[in-house]
Amino acid sequence: MSNAIVQIDQLSYSFHNQKALDDISMQIPAGSIYGFLGPNGAGKTTTLRLLLGLLKDQKGLISIFGSNLMTNRTGLLKRIGSLIEQPSLYQHLTGAENLEVFRLTYQVTRKRVDEVLKIVGLTDARHKKVRAYSLGMKQRLAIALSLLHDPELLILDEPTNGLDPGGIIEMRELIITLNRQYGKTILVSSHLLHEIEKTATQVGIIHKGRMLFEGTLTDLQQIKASRSVIEMEINDVTAAMELLANQFSVKTVEGKIIVDFVSSQHTAKLNALLVQHGIEVYQICVTRHNLEDLFVHITSE
Ligand SMILES: Nc1ncnc2c1ncn2[C@@H]1O[C@H](COP(=O)(O)OP(=O)(O)OP(=O)(O)O)[C@@H](O)[C@H]1O
Structure with a gap:
């Protein structure tokens, strides 16, 4: 500069x-x-x-x-x-x-x-x-x-x-x-x-x-403002969208389901719900930006 x-x-x-x-x-x-x-x-x-x-x-x-x-x-x-x-x-x-x-x-x-x-x-x-x-x-x-x-x-x-x-x-x-x-x-x-x-x-x-x-x-x-998200690879995107759309902020990108990350427990519940409804979950990946954890420290007072 x-x-x-x-x-x-x-x-x-x-x-x-x-x-x-x-x-x-x-x-x-x-x-x-x-x-x-x-x-x-x-x-x-x-x-x-x-x-x-x-x-x-x-x-x-x-x-x-x-x-x-x-x-x-x-x-x-x-x-x-x-x-x-x-x-x-x-x-x-x-x-x-x-x-x-x-x-x-x-x-x-x-x-x-x-x-x-x-x-x-x-x-x-x-x-x-x-x-x-x-x-x-x-x-x-x-x-x-x-x-x-x-x-x-x-x-x-x-x-x-x-x-x-x-x-x-x-x-x-x-x-x-x-x-x-x-x-x-x-x-x-x-x-x-x-x-x-x-x-x-x-x-x-x-x-x-x-x-x-x-x-x-x-x-x-x-x-x-950029949120952390969960990316899920599953066998049936249409069925998953029908199941999740009412309860979660969800979208599909390149054949994957993308849901806003809330917590690890929330991610586990999401996984359980899909499995209970016969949807096969191949991969779950949480994408977090590297400043997010730090923001927790510097906003805690
Ligand atoms: N005089 C010193 N001798 C040894 N270590 C020091 C000294 N001053 C600072 N440090 C260490 O250097 C690191 C950076 O400290 P610094 O005081 O620069 O942090 P800071 O961001 O200003 O935090 P704070 O708001 O707590 O002062 C810390 O690990 C601290 O323990």
Whole structure:
């Protein structure tokens, strides 16, 4: 993809001989919200830490804004904002004072502090001590910090984790606003499919250190909609259709009976019914797409 802001090629990483990432490739298009989805322990945080140069000795290539991360880390980090692991906030200071500390580090104007407070919706709470903030407010303040230097790319590791439903909605809206209104390309990780479906334009799914899917949200929704089916080879298709048509969603393709897969027990019942009615069943085959089992994990909360 020519307009990729982040390009990862064949990236592998091990913690003490334990493989955490196995040959992953990713492309994040400019202007997208890239939802990086996977169950706990899949390798999301490891990938994000590698993107920020926080881990070393990986195999493979990471290129950001067309430049190799290995050779140009400092220059690239100036164009990236991140919220990864616990945000480091001073609890005894107010929101505005926290921003002031970082403003001096980043050498940006006071006006920029007001701007980022407005973007994250904390203008009214700016003089409150951070210890009195809700978790959602702390997360939004951490994002304000990461926005001070006006980065083009934002990397957010599970920003909705631990938030109450109201906090989750606010975070979701903030991510969308940062993308649509402020033009940020955003890489956001989550272990929840429905969360990613509400914000992302592009999706990557990682499982056990391997990328299983990368594409648009529409591509993903098409895969989700494709059902697993049972294919049956039998001796008498006409008799089987008559028997099954009232009870099952059934069709014939190339002389085989095709029924929507429900469960193994359901498949056994179907087989028994055909046999009881004197129909010979030569072969039963269940075709499942490889993401289906994974969807169960990432939709279970
Ligand atoms: N510092 C570490 N030392 C050893 N193993 C690690 C370390 N950090 C992560 N791992 C292992 O690497 C694998 C990937 O972990 P990672 O934290 O990247 O997953 P994740 O998708 O971010 O999941 P989670 O949401 O649970 O953080 C896991 O098996 C994890 O146990």
